[in-house]
Amino acid sequence: MQQKLKQKKKQKTEQKLSTKQKLAQHALQKQLQVLSLREWLICVGFMLGAAALRVPMQAVPSAEPITFFALLAGWLFGKKKGFLVGVGALYASNFLVFGGQGIWTLFQAAGFGMAGFLAGFLGKKARIWQVLGISIIATILFEVIVNVGSLFMFPFGIFSVFLTALPFGLIHLASNGAFVLLLPKIKQLIYEKGEFNQKEMCKELLNKFKTIKNMVVKEDE
Numbered sequence: 541m542q543q544k545l546k547q548k549k550k551q552k553t554e555q556k557l558s559t560k561q562k563l564a565q566h567a568l569q570k571q572l573q574v575l576s577l578r579e580w581l582i583c584v585g586f587m588l589g590a591a592a593l594r595v596p597m598q599a600v601p602s603a604e605p606i607t608f609f610a611l612l613a614g615w616l617f618g619k620k621k622g623f624l625v626g627v628g629a630l631y632a633s634n635f636l637v638f639g640g641q642g643i644w645t646l647f648q649a650a651g652f653g654m655a656g657f658l659a660g661f662l663g664k665k666a667r668i669w670q671v672l673g674i675s676i677i678a679t680i681l682f683e684v685i686v687n688v689g690s691l692f693m694f695p696f697g698i699f700s701v702f703l704t705a706l707p708f709g710l711i712h713l714a715s716n717g718a719f720v721l722l723l724p725k726i727k728q729l730i731y732e733k734g735e736f737n738q739k740e741m742c743k744e745l746l747n748k749f750k751t752i753k754n755m756v757v758k759e760d761e
Contacts, residue, residue: 568742575739579617582734583625586613590629595636602708603715606630607655607678611720614659615666615727616736622656647689651682668724675720676713683709 590609597603606629614622627649634641634648655678662674687701731737 571738572742575734575736575742578734579621579736582730583613583617583621583628586610586625587628587632590625591633591636594629594633598637600711600715602712604712605719606633606652607675607682607716608719608723610652610656611659611671611675611678612723612727612730614656615662615671615723616730619657619660622659623653624656626652626654626656643693644686644689647686648682651685654678654681654685668721671723672717672720675716679709679713679716683712 586609590606593605597605606626609629610622610626613625630649630652631641631645634645655675658674658678658681659671662670683705687705688698690701690705691698
């Protein structure tokens with residue numbers, strides 16, 4: 541009986557919602573799906589772009605584009621997508637660069653993934669010094685993860701590993717810092733051209749529709 545009453549109330553609610561409201565709600569949901577698909581396509585583009593650029597950049601040891609794209613994805617689309625771009629770009633590029641795949645891939649992927657994850661903490665209007673701070677933290681974290689991982693492959697002490705890696709780490713830090721200066725403008729460009737500002741608007745309007753629906757349900761009760 542209770543289920544039948546609930547179904548009747550639901551039917552009444554749907555009848556009270558105008559056809560225009562239903563069409564608008566459906567259009568907003570479709571737009572959110574389109575924007576979500578667009579995000580994933582851009583993330584795939586970031587992965588492939590970073591992987592391709594990493595090949596010629598092997599000429600400069602420890603200078604790489606993956607951190608840049610991971611940070612960009614995390615800042616634009618959040619922690620999850622940022623992490624996936626870092627991991628995906630590293631895995632794809634290791635098929636193309638010297639050294640290839642190996643146990644080191646796990647540590648490298650974790651390091652680059654963390655860069656994208658940390659960028660997810662940046663606000664939409666984060667300042668350049670905040671972005672630079674995240675880049676520095678992400679780069680240092682990457683170096684720590686990879687150097688600790690190398691202890692499983694090479695029989696050297698941890699002090700020797702970190703000391704040997706220090707010059708490369710400094711190059712990595714400096715190159716990432718230089719790339720980060722381009723991040724705010726590129727992020728803004730992608731955000732505007734992709735029309736991702738519509739995402740928040742769609743969510744707000746859908747919440748309003750839910751509020752209206754809840755009010756109608758309460759009236760029925």
